[in-house]
Amino acid sequence: MGTPRNSGIDFAKIAVEMRAITARWYNAEVQIIDPNLEDQLWNVETNSYSGNPETVLWSGKARIQPLGDGSTPNMLVTESGISAIRVQVPYDPSLPLIRKGLQVKVTDGGQDAVLETLQFVVRSAINSSYGWNRTIECDVDVRSVSNG
Helix, strand or coil: CCCCCCCCCCHHHHHHHHHHHHHCCCCEEEEEEECCHHHEEEECCCCEEEECCCEEEEEEEEEEEEEEECCCEECCEECCCEEEEEEEEECCCCCCCCCCCCEEEEEECCCCHHHHHCCEEEEEEEECCCCCEEEEEEEEECCCCCCC
């Protein structure tokens, strides 16, 4: 349903109000990271990467919500153990484009410390025209522990 131009709805005022309301639900701390994998070189002898380290693009409060099974077929084989996760962070106009392949690292899992041991890989970042918060869709391999 459309909103008439002369409806008198002040979307900017509503967004400011809703940002404060949604922020009350953020009980975790996260970092949005560019892993800079293109700039790293694999050293076979040391079994490690060298080069530019990961870059923290943003850090702060967040809400983390499981979405269920995020498995997708890969060469006709389903990758079991991949779960879909939604990460919501406050609206921040200085936050750069959150693109596929970036990572979300949980530094404080709120009431679930297990979240701190997983690696979240950004699938997409969905932003609303209302701008109450930023919604980031991620995949997480629940079979492996990466941050621990």
